[in-house]
Every structure is written in C-alpha cells, then in structure tokens.
Amino acid sequence: MSARRQTLGVVQIGLIVLALAFIALFLMLPLVAVFVQGLSKGLEAYGAALTEPDALAAIRLTLLIAAISVPLNVAFGICAAWAITKFDFPGKSLLVTFIDLPFSVSPVVAGLIYVLLFGAQGWLGPWLMEHDVRIIFAVPGIVLATIFVTFPFVARELIPLMSEQGRDDEEAALSLGASGFQAFLRVTLPNIRWGLLYGVLLCNARAMGEFGAVSVVSGHLRGLTNTMPLHVEILYNEYNFVAAFAVASLLALLALVTLVLKSAVEWRFGYRSGSAGH
Amino acid sequence: MIRLDGITKNFGTHAALNGIDLEIRDGEFVALLGPSGSGKTTLLRIIAGLAFPDGGRVSFNGEDVTDLKVADRKVGFVFQHYALFRHMTVADNVGFGLSVRRRSERPSKSRIRARSLELLELMQLGGLGERYPAQLSGGQRQRVALARALAVEPQLLLLDEPFGALDAKVRKDLRRWLRRLHEQMGLTTIFVTHDQEEALELADRVVVMDRGRVEQAGTPDEVYMEPATPFVAAFVGESNRLPGGLHVRPHEIEIVASGGQAVLVETVFRKGGVWRVEGTLSGGETVLIEPRRSRKFHSNGAHP
Numbered sequence: 001m002s003a004r005r006q007t008l009g010v011v012q013i014g015l016i017v018l019a020l021a022f023i024a025l026f027l028m029l030p031l032v033a034v035f036v037q038g039l040s041k042g043l044e045a046y047g048a049a050l051t052e053p054d055a056l057a058a059i060r061l062t063l064l065i066a067a068i069s070v071p072l073n074v075a076f077g078i079c080a081a082w083a084i085t086k087f088d089f090p091g092k093s094l095l096v097t098f099i100d101l102p103f104s105v106s107p108v109v110a111g112l113i114y115v116l117l118f119g120a121q122g123w124l125g126p127w128l129m130e131h132d133v134r135i136i137f138a139v140p141g142i143v144l145a146t147i148f149v150t151f152p153f154v155a156r157e158l159i160p161l162m163s164e165q166g167r168d169d170e171e172a173a174l175s176l177g178a179s180g181f182q183a184f185l186r187v188t189l190p191n192i193r194w195g196l197l198y199g200v201l202l203c204n205a206r207a208m209g210e211f212g213a214v215s216v217v218s219g220h221l222r223g224l225t226n227t228m229p230l231h232v233e234i235l236y237n238e239y240n241f242v243a244a245f246a247v248a249s250l251l252a253l254l255a256l257v258t259l260v261l262k263s264a265v266e267w268r269f270g271y272r273s274g275s276a277g278h
Numbered sequence: 279m280i281r282l283d284g285i286t287k288n289f290g291t292h293a294a295l296n297g298i299d300l301e302i303r304d305g306e307f308v309a310l311l312g313p314s315g316s317g318k319t320t321l322l323r324i325i326a327g328l329a330f331p332d333g334g335r336v337s338f339n340g341e342d343v344t345d346l347k348v349a350d351r352k353v354g355f356v357f358q359h360y361a362l363f364r365h366m367t368v369a370d371n372v373g374f375g376l377s378v379r380r381r382s383e384r385p386s387k388s389r390i391r392a393r394s395l396e397l398l399e400l401m402q403l404g405g406l407g408e409r410y411p412a413q414l415s416g417g418q419r420q421r422v423a424l425a426r427a428l429a430v431e432p433q434l435l436l437l438d439e440p441f442g443a444l445d446a447k448v449r450k451d452l453r454r455w456l457r458r459l460h461e462q463m464g465l466t467t468i469f470v471t472h473d474q475e476e477a478l479e480l481a482d483r484v485v486v487m488d489r490g491r492v493e494q495a496g497t498p499d500e501v502y503m504e505p506a507t508p509f510v511a512a513f514v515g516e517s518n519r520l521p522g523g524l525h526v527r528p529h530e531i532e533i534v535a536s537g538g539q540a541v542l543v544e545t546v547f548r549k550g551g552v553w554r555v556e557g558t559l560s561g562g563e564t565v566l567i568e569p570r571r572s573r574k575f576h577s578n579g580a581h582p
Contacts, residue, residue, distance in 0.1 A: 168361035171328055172423075175348045175355040176375035176430055186378070190365040 034252050037245035049235075049243035050250065057223040058231035058247070061139070065214075065227060066207040069146040073203055077154025078196070082188070084155075085162035086170060096159070102151045110148045111216025114141055137219030142227065145213035150203045157199030158192055165191055198265050205258045209251055279303055280325065280434065280466070285334035287320055287490075294320045295331070296490035302468065302483075307460050309477035310470045312487035313513065318470045319438055321487070325468065326436050327351045338433065351434075354427030358439040360419045362411035368422050369394045369407035375430035397425040402455075417448040424456075428465075437469035441476065453480055474514045478502060486510050508575045520546050520555055523574050530571045541565060 008016075039046050049055060080099060084092060102110065116122050118135040128135060135141045169191060173183035189196075211229040218225040220234065228251055235244035280302040287295040295317045302308050310318040323329035325336060327348035336344045343351055362371050370377075372394040376385055385393070395407055401421040411419055420440065427435060440456070441449040457480055460467055471477050477484045478498040485495040486509070493513075494506040505511035511525040518526045524546045541557035544564075548554070553574070555567040 168357050168359060169363060171348070172355070172357060172361035172363075172426075173374070173378070175326060175328065175353065176378065176426065177349045178374075178378040179349070182378045186374075187363055190363075 031252055034245055034249050037241060038249040040245075041242045045242050046246045046249075049240075049246035052243075054222050054226065055231060055243070055247055058226045058228050059250070061142075061226065062208050062228040064139070065142055065146050066204055068143050069150060069207050070200060070204050072147055073150050074154050074196070074200055076151070077156075077158060077199060077203075080155045081158035081162050081192075082184070084159055086167055099152050099155050099159075102149055107145075107149050107210065107212030108216055111145050111213040114144050114148075114213075114217050118144075136217055137221065137225060139225065141217035142214050142225060145217045146207050146210055149210050149213050150206045153203035153206060154196070154199035157195050157202070161192055161195040162188075194265055194268055198262060201258050201262055201265070205255060208254055279339055280468075281335075281337045281340075282321075282325070283335045283337075285321065285324060285331045285336070287317070287324065287329070287331050293490050295324075298334070298490075298492055300485060300492060300495065302466065304466055305464045306466055307457075307480065307482045308468045309481035309484045310468065310487060311472070311474060311477040311484050311514070313472060315489075316487040317490040318472075318487050322436055322438055322468060322470045325434075326353050326355050328355065352430070352432050354430065354432035354435045356420075356423045356427050356435070356437040356440055358442050360411070360423040360443075362419055362422055362426070364411050366410075367407060368398065368403070368409050368411065368414070371411065371422055372397055372407075372425045372429050374426060393429060394425075397429055398422075401425045415448075416444045417452055420444065420452060424459075433466070435465050435467040437467070439471060440469055441471075441473075449476075456480065478514070484514075486514060488513070503571070505573065511573065511575070524553060524555070524569075524572050525575065526555075526569045526572045530569045531567060541567065543567075 038049075050059075080095065083089070084096060115136055117124055118128060118141065119125050120129065120136070122136075135144070169187050170183045173187045174180070178186070208227075209229060210227075211233070214227055215230055215233075218227065218230055220226060220230055222234070226234065228247055232244050232248045232251070235241075235247065280300075282298050282300040285295050285298040286293070298317075298321060310321060312318045320329060324331050327343070327346055327350070331344070334344075335342055338351070348355070362368075363374065366374070369391060373390040376390045376393065379385075384390075395404075398404055398407055401424060403418060403421055403425070406414065406418065406422075411422065414422065424437075441452055444452065453476060469480070478501070481498060483495060484498055484501045486493045486501060488509050494501055494510045496504075496506075501510060502515050505514060505517075505525070508525065511517045512519070516528050518528065518531070520526060520543055539559050539561075541559060543555055543557045545556045546553060547556065553569060553572045555569065557565055557567055559565055
C-alpha cells in the first residue's frame with residue numbers, strides 16, 4: 001500500500017524545492033512575522049495587548065459567535081448531507097448548489113445582504129425597529145453573517161463521505177428493526193465521526209477568522225460588536241502595531257492548533273481505512 | 279405464504295417491474311434468477327419493504343403488508359456487500375437487532391451476548407466475536423451478515439446476490455453450507471442471483487426474470503428441461519439455436535450417422551413428428567442429426 005521509495009530525479013528535486021520555497025515565502029514567513037512583531041516589545045507588552053478590556057471583549061465575542069454558529073451549522077450540515085445522500089427527492093441538485101453558494105459569493109456581499117434585509121433602511125428594518133429588535137450593528141447580525149459564510153463547511157465534508165458509504169448500512173439497521181433515529185445514532189454517526197470532526201474544525205476556524213461579512217454588519221463598536229479580526233484591523237489602523245500583531249498571533253495560533261488537530265484526524269482516518277483494507 | 283399480486287415499479291420512465299404475480303410457500307428455497315436489469319433485486323427489496331411498489335399488493339400469510347416498513351415485516355435481509363457495521367465487533371453486529379428493540383421487549387445485555395455467540399457458533403464462527411468486520415475474510419463476513427439477520431428470528435430470509443463478491447472456491451463451499459442450513463432451519467428463503475448454476479444447484483424453485491417480467495417459475499428440472507420461453511432456453515444452461523428457431527441443449531444432440539467430423543447445419547425440419555437437423559460433413563456428404571429433445575418457440579413464447 002505504501003508508496004515505493006524511488007531514487008529522485010532532477011525534476012522531482014526541482015519541484016520539491018520550488019514547492020517548499022513557495023510555502024516558506026508566502027506562508028511560513030508571514031506567520032513567523034506575526035509572532036515576531038507581536039513579541040517585538042517583549043512579553044509584557046504582548047500580554048498587556050491581550051488583556052486590555054477591549055481585546056478581552058473581542059476574544060469573548062469571537063468565542064460566543066463560534067459557540068453559536070458552529071453547532072447550528074453542524075446540525076444543518078448533518079441534516080443536509082443526510083437528506084442529500086440517503087434520499088431521492090425533487091430539487092436535490094438545487095439544494096446542493098445552494099449549499100455551495102457561500103463559497104462563490106464574496107463575504108462582503110453576504111454582509112450587505114443582511115444589511116439590506118435587517119438594516120434601518122432595509123426591508124424588515126422598520127418593523128424590527130418598532131419591536132425594538134436590533135440585528136445589524138449587534139451580535140445577532142454577526143452571528144447571521146458568520147453562519148452564512150461557514151454554511152457549506154460541514155455539509156461539504158460529509159456529502160462525499162456519506163455518498164461513498166451508501167445506504168446499505170442504514171438499510172441493514174432498519175431491516176433489523178431499528179428506528180430511523182436509532183439507525184442515525186448507532187450506525188450513521190459512528191461512520192461519519194472523523195469526517196464530521198474535520199468539518200467542525202474547518203467551520204470553527206472560519207467562524208473565528210471571518211472578517212469581510214462580519215465587518216459589514218458589526219458597526220465596529222469597541223467592546224460591544226468587535227470580533228478579534230475586526231479588533232486587529234482597528235489596532236492596526238491606529239498604528240498600534242504591537243497590539244495588532246499580538247491579537248493577530250492569537251488567531252494564527254488558532255490556525256496552527258486547527259492544523260495540528262486536522263492532521264491528527266487525518267492520521268486517524270488513514271490508520272482506519274488502512275486497517276480496513278487488509 | 280408470500281403472495282405478490284401484480285407488482286409494478288417504475289424508475290422514471292423505465293419500468294423495472296411489469297406486473298409480477300408470484301406465490302412462495304412456507305419453507306421454500308426460491309431463487310430469483312435473471313440478468314442485470316431484469317428487476318430481480320428490485321423485487322427482493324419490495325418483498326423486504328426496503329422499496330415500495332407503484333402498483334400491486336404484497337401479502338405474508340394472507341396479511342397485506344404492502345405499506346409496512348422493513349422494520350415491521352420481520353424479514354432478515356443479507357446485503358450483497360454484507361453492510362456490516364464497521365465500528366462494532368462481530369458479536370455486537372449480530373446482537374444489533376436485539377439491542378434496538380423497545381425496552382419492554384429487549385433481552386438483557388448478557389442474554390443478547392449469549393444469543394450472538396450461540397449464532398456465531400452455528401455459523402462456524404466461534405471465537406471470532408471480538409474481531410472487527412475488517413479483520414474477517416469475505417466468506418466469514420457473509421456468515422456474520424447471515425447470523426445478524428437470523429438473530430431477530432425473521433419469518434423470511436432474503437439474500438441479495440449472497441455469493442456475488444466471493445471467489446469461486448469459497449462460493450461453492452458457502453453454497454452447500456447455506457443449503458444445509460436451510461434444510462436444518464426450514465426458514466422460507468428467497469435469494470437473488472444472476473448465476474444460473476447457483477440457482478439450479480441451490481433452489482427448490484427458480485423464478486427466471488427478464489425485463490421486469492417473470493419468464494418462468496418452476497423447479498430447476500422444469501426450468502432446465504422444459505424452458506417456457508426462448509429467453510429461458512437461452513439464459514438457463516447452454517442452448518444451441520439452430521436455423522428454423524429450434525433450441526437444443528448440447529447433451530440432447532445425438533449424431534446418427536457420421537464419422538466424428540465437423541458438421542455444418544443446413545436445415546431443420548420435422549419428419550414423422552420428430553424434429554431433425556440436416557447437416558453437411560466437410561466432404562460434402564449429408565448427415566442427419568437427431569436431437570433427443572428439442573423445442574421450438576412461437577413468437578408468443580409458447581411451446582409448439
């Protein structure tokens with residue numbers, strides 16, 4: 001199963017060096033720069049930038065947004081993937097297309113859509129105003145924009161996996177007397193758990209890092225509607241580079257943790273499918 | 279007894295089943311035999327309750343089950359690719375059907391386990407209960423799937439191409455073993471196959487299907503010796519089609535006068551109530567070949 005080791009030719013070595021150089025220049029170097037800049041005034045300044053009230057509020061808000069939008073999209077993603085792969089119904093391909101929509105729409109447009117719908121001058125704005133519901137320039141708007149942007153991550157991860165696994169396992173469970181819910185809980189969910197975890201990680205990384213859509217709907221109210229990416233931008237615009245990079249390094253750290261977890265999941269994946277194939 | 283009345287099923291504009299009528303007696307071992315696309319698997323899934331007919335009725339022992347779901351029909355279904363739950367041990371796979379029962383009907387954990395191990399023993403899989411499906415051979419997986427289906431004590435056992443994914447040697451052993459198991463348990467069993475040899479060897483009755491219709495249903499002897507339609511004659515066993523629309527089995531041909539040479543068939547004709555075949559030897563000499571049996575189908579498929 002493992003790839004046979006070959007002697008490397010000039011072309012292979014050239015391509016490997018090129019790829020590594022490209023990654024170093026465009027990915028590793030900026031990542032290192034973030035940490036170097038953040039720590040350039042010492043650990044104390046770094047710590048102060050992260051613990052000042054506005055930064056803490058931004059971190060708290062980012063965690064809150066992820067805590068709301070990730071579970072919602074996990075639930076939605078499982079439902080959509082389940083419906084698409086286990087049943088045949090009219091409009092199925094349309095649903096698949098809609099799930100991909102957030103990938104093809106610019107996040108700024110996504111934000112503007114919600115302003116258009118719920119903003120003061122928007123379609124539902126006057127009604128919302130009457131009932132004293134604030135969506136735009138408030139937390140609900142940020143949650144909506146984040147959900148829109150992270151919509152496809154879980155479903156996209158699960159659909160190929162579940163369609164490859166087919167319907168036999170579920171039908172077997174049903175034929176043995178299981179209810180639909182039992183079949184899902186005891187057969188489908190264990191079958192997709194690693195793919196699901198992978199989707200959750202990607203969804204979470206995007207939910208915490210989203211800038212464009214959130215920027216449009218948030219209103220940048222310090223301590224109230226500022227998420228971590230928005231906070232970084234404000235600090236940067238104020239020439240407060242050390243603080244900006246300190247907060248940015250926290251986001252970068254999140255990305256690295258995600259990457260490590262993702263690799264761990266992949267390793268687990270590979271291990272499992274490898275052991276299934278003998 | 280299982281009764282099918284006028285079962286029809288369409289996939290889009292394609293008619294998969296075209297009015298199937300069939301009766302299966304208790305304890306019978308029936309093969310649904312046909313080429314791919316003949317509708318045999320669709321019919322099996324409709325009997326199971328995994329698919330539902332567009333028209334017609336399904337009844338078990340006089341009770342209409344057409345609208346009952348698979349979970350309520352008390353059938354055991356064995357899938358072509360086994361569909362074992364890969365994250366469960368073999369014993370847990372076998373016990374699954376019992377463990378999902380309603381609390382009031384569910385046996386205790388230790389009882390489920392004992393029953394699983396008992397069934398594995400019966401399937402000659404003793405000692406493999408703690409393995410995972412990935413650690414078993416194809417033949418072993420197939421028997422685990424069978425044990426799992428039998429654990430819920432079904433009134434009917436359905437198998438979809440049960441030996442399709444196995445190599446020839448294992449297939450032959452498993453076939454004999456399944457036949458013996460059926461004789462021991464007497465459970466009404468229907469299996470789908472495209473392998474005529476398998477159908478003729480295993481089944482009490484063979485239902486030959488083509489293009490969503492039953493071409494013929496009968497004992498292996500009947501289907502082989504008295505094919506009802508040209509399709510059955512061609513699909514079941516080897517058959518030579520001679521000019522004039524005569525179908526002859528190889529063993530049915532007897533060379534009356536020839537010196538062990540190649541014969542070119544010239545004409546087929548009827549003489550004194552017997553079909554005869556006239557051919558030429560390589561030397562130009564005419565010989566008469568007399569099939570011991572033969573059959574000629576009219577365009578409507580009936581016997582002459």
